[in-house]
Amino acid sequence: MKILFAASEIYPLIKTGGLADVSGALPVALRNKGHEIKLIMPAYQGILEKVAPIKQTINLGNPFGVGDLLLLETHIPENGTPIWLLQCQALYERNGGPYLDQDGIDFQDNHIRFAALSWATARLALHGHLINWQADILHLNDWQTGFAAAYLESWKVKHIPVVTTVHNLRYNGSFDMDQFADMQLSPELLSLHGMEFYGRFSGLKSGLVFADAITTVSPTYAKEILTSEYGDGLDGTLRAHQDKLVGILNGVDYDQWSPEKDALIPLNYGLDTLHQKNHNKLALLEENALSEDIQQPVFGVISRLTEQKGLDLVLEAMPELIEKGARLVVLGSGDKHLEAGYLALQERYPAQVSVRIGYFEDYSHRIQAGIDALIIPSRFEPCGLTQLYALKYGTLPVVRQTGGLADTVFEDGDRANGFVFKEANSNDLSAALLRCMTCFYDTQSWQAKQINAMQYDYSWEAVTGQWVDLYQSLLNR
Template identity: 45%
Template sequence: MKILFVTSEAHPLIKTGGLGDVSGALPAALQALGQDVRLLLPGYIPVLDKLESKRTVANFRVFPGQPEIRLLSAKMPLTEVPVYVLDAPQYFCRVAGPYQYELGGDWPDNAMRFGMLSRVAAMLGSADSPIPWRADIVHCNDWQSGLAPAYLQLNRGSHAKSVMAIHNMAFQGNFDRDWLGPLDLPQSCFDMHGVEFHGYLSFLKAGLHYADRIVTVSPTYAREIQATEMGYGMQGLLTVRNGDVSGILNGIDEQEWNPATDRYLAVHYDSGNLALKAAGKLALQQQLGLETDAKAPLLGVVSRLTYQKGLDMLLESLPRLLDGGAQLAVLGSGESELERRFQHLAQRYPERASVTLRFDEGLSHRIMAGADIFLMPSRFEPCGLNQMYGMRYGTPPVVRRTGGLADSVIDAQESGGTGFVFDEADPAMLYRTIVRAIDCYRDEKGFRQIQLNGMRRDVGWGGSAQHYLDLYRTM
């Protein structure tokens, strides 16, 4: 089967969040199942810099009045999965992030940039393909490729089937209707049974309406987005299409995230020699300037610092926890008010709390290995990967029962427990659950069993990739 995996980011070329991890790992897992899978990715500066042996396979015009672009072919680093890159310097060669400029605002021409990505994806799945290869399945990811199913369905010729994968319903790609013309979309599709959403052209709505199948990144999230709280106004459409909606839990890259071989760790360990994990804790305490105390429960947070992630709730609990002997290691950046509050906490508890307000790949691995308990109290979480990293590294997570957290973490009070789960987005309930985790940590034998349960769980991509392949075969 020929599968085109369309994405706006893919590790290790470019990554802003979980989509980058998924895009780096799932195509490789599908390839391991014998499928002809290829990525399609915008030609951002980091992508062009990191890809070796690039060659031009086509020059063509995507939209009327626009200059020609080049389609480049290369291989993904590490996995050797083929990747096509849109080389359109006018739109993608910019110094800043893939979606926003340096001051934090969205690029004003994002509609054209990702409309181009979507249109080329549709071309590669139809008779309009500028290269001999033509996809059977076009797998789209989030709003940035949401117009691809629309272009496919509006093409009267034969075309590939499409899957719309939702990683986060909150990001919808809504633009002024004036973009219809430049994006070569007919006015007739601008209604409730098309791309229109509250008077805007919505890339995500287009994908949800026109795709042959809709998939989310966990079974629980597939149910949650069909209700008002998490449907973000599109729950009606999703409910109507209920029979086409499914949820497949993400996996993790088990080569990148493996405590036995992790290149960022000085001391390696696995479930057979878990005692060596203590060396990682000591090294982390020393690196972050925390008191070197082997018995202090070290709480880890690696996250965007946002309301969605529930970190405002966590901040209410932290002074009591730190006064009670716990330590804290935070890595991430985000909302300025949350950053300010975490910085203030670190100043108040200089030997008990460390806050690093940036992203650091190596430090994220060392926190996962060196912490005793990982905190992830998200208000909603479509899938989440960090809780699975925590389990794999013997660092049981504290999570709220939502989305992929509910599907991947078993509470310690249940058989085969791998972490600590609470139900309501409530600071008091979060505090009680962290205290429960710390109490369990002090029961060495019981805590060791929870660690082992998590480390022995299958959280790789093999099973998830098979589920995707089964989905493709139903189309």
Template identity: 40%
Template sequence: MSKNSTLQILFVTPECAPWAKTGGLGEVSAGLPAALLGLGVDVRVLMPAYPSVLEQAKGLRRVAAFEAEAGLPAAGLLRGKLPSGVPALLLDCPALYTRSGGPYQDAHGLDYADNVLRFGLLSRVAAQLASAGSPLGWRPDVLHCNDWPAALAPAYLKLGLEGPAPSVVAIHNLAFQGIFPLDNGPALGLPDSALGVEGVEYWGHMSFLKAGLYYADRIVTVSPTYAGEILGEHLGCGMQGLLQTRSARVSGILNGIDTDIWNPATDPHLVSNYDADSLAAKADNKRALQAQMGLEQDDAVLLLGIVSRLTDQKGVDLVLEALPELLGRPVQLAVLGSGEEKLENALLAAEKEWPGKVAVKIGFDEALAHRIEAGADAFLMPSRFEPCGLNQMYSQRYGTPPIVRATGGLADSVGDYTPAGLETGEATGFVFDDPTAQALIATVDRVAAVRAEPAAWVQLQRNGMSCDFGWSTSARGYLRLYRSMLEEQDEGKDGRGSQAKGRGKGAKEGEGGAGAGRGRKKMPETVAVAVVETLAGPRRAGAGVRRGGRKAAELAEQEAGNVAPPPKVETEPRGGGGGKGGAG
């Protein structure tokens, strides 16, 4: 690609809002390509033509056909446009994609038995479009593959296709690995040479994600801190050995949010709109939220909000443990979410035990999610791990300081309160380290102390509201990543580098880990990762469901032998025995 030509990107994803969305990946797949288009990039989204997609897409036309190959069926390619104007390429194969359930699971929440073929075909077609033999007369400069459902594409590119484009695999949650029986290799058209440890093999099975991590030219995660955390044993999910050998190719770029949808000045779900200069109107939203959820009407009480999957990963158990002591203070809690039955029941029991102080709605309600962001005084996100997270960004935009644990994207997007940070603008919320109820309680006490000083509290709110979490910031980071990949290709370097021959004896716990920094302007110094064009710059103004195969943690526990198994981690479902695909 010449310096003056338009950059061409093929963005491969199993889901994209509004046509098909199960979690954060669907939002990323809508927001990032749209921002890249706005920066002048010729970006096209490739995704399966699920029934929900065909129902919503308009003006589709067939642009290519693919013959059956190995065990993969024939398919067509339709072209349309997403509502954002981004061109969409829809992989049309009714035998694989016309289902009554979601992208990864049936109506009963069970993974489709043929997910290996469903997403093997997506990866195969992506690779064909990114090679010299592309039937479109258009070939991307870079192939961007999201999560395990697209992660086999780099393997296909490196295993025989002519003129392959460089590829990057984006990890939205490492726990979802697309694990299937190894004897699927012939059906996928993979050569025997690719079915070993130096290839797609993982604990006697195959892992689509491992294939991507092994064969891709670059690996990117959805936050800089998470890029370091996955190099260590604690969050490496059994892949840390391979990732450590490729650490020079690993980087992290914080996701963005849709700042038009999440804007308190124009949000149609609020009783009173407001901005950084009219924060008094925020109190109207607090009163309305208290009334809607049956909480006692009290302006002085500290109202904490939660909008989350209700899992241990999200730290909901820590909230429950802390609740008796917290409610001995002038504190209220408003919760919206669904998840593990034991946690749902515990929260509902707390609502009965403390009526007027605890309010819980199980399920999801888009309007209520916006009202909690606006009406709460502070927002709780005590996650044990969080690849990126979005609600902490929504909260800052709504002048609702988040209370977060120092992990992943939470560490990268929230600046911990200090008096000095308040003055410089770095302080936007409250951050704590230990995943314990006592650490959470101590942090809530810090929140209450700052809120008791109105001038300091308003400044903290304004600091958060001035942060730029829009997608254009993230997109510029990806632009730099893509260009660095092309420069490397022009120099003739091997983007794969050295490969791991083992299955993942990882670094000692903590190596390449969470890092020290919490602000948006600094990369944590202890992250042992090459940050090649990752951060697009400071975020100040003036970013599941199972995905395929069993979880790696479960599989490794059965077959670990003398190698320490990956830890069990709670994750959102993303389809197919190893999970779906979504953003953290």
């Protein structure tokens, strides 16, 4: 099959979260199965330095009045995946991130920036002759490409099947109605059953309503978002389109995330050399000038510091364990009051708590290899990737039973590979952390869970067949 895969961020070119990891890895896994993939993404500032030389340029004109949209054909050097970069200096070549300026504020013209990406994507899906390659399937990701489904709908022409993947329903890409005139879309789409979203218009809702299939990144999350508790205002829309909704668990690129081959950690180890994990633990403690007693557990947090992730609960629950000898290593950024809370915890326990604000890819690998347990107390979690990484490193996750965490981490029985709590409160988290700490001191039980964890296969190869089956079912219609 020929699949056009559209995303606003793709690792290793640019990354703010799990979307980039998925967009970087799933296309490679599909190519390994013999399918043809072409990616499309904006040419943000600095991106051209990270790709192979441009093979050709196609001018799509100036539909939004902000300058010509240029398609640049190249490929990602690390894996050879073909990619079309959408270049428009006025829209994409800016300081800051893909969505936010240097002050962490949304760009005011994000509706146009991602309308342009969606419009170009829809053009390529419809007119393969432009690039001498006609896709069979169009795969959209999150709200930033969801408008592509609306463009195909508004043009009222027969088109290839569209799949929309929801990586996080909370980010729905909604904008004021007075900005709709900028979109070059028919007002006919602004109905309750179309793009309209509580008096605004939404890129994600466009992608849901006008797609032929909707996927989410775990089976449990696919069920949760049908409820008002997790649906973020889109549960009614999702229930109306429930027949085309499916949850497919994200995979992991074990070439990037495996302690046996990870070049970013001090000492490689595997199932047969699990004792060498302690070398990484000691190196992490030394790096952060923390107490080097390896007989006491080290907990870790690698996350956006937000209440969605439950990181306020850790601040409440962790001091009790620190008083008992535990250490805590934190990497993340987000809400300023949570950042301040973690820095205050570090100041209170300088020999037992290390906090780095920001995200550093190499350091996140050293944390996964060096900690004993990873804390993920999310209030909701579409899939979660850090717990999947942790399992492969023999680092036991402590998670709330929600979304993809519920699908991948289990406390009891033959498949036990971590620790699970149900309610999003500090008491339940504290109880799970204390169970974890008790288990840590029982070397035999702890190692049994570690061995279980490391044997799970959450590779992309293990889940790619589900994607192939989904694409094929759409073509068979």
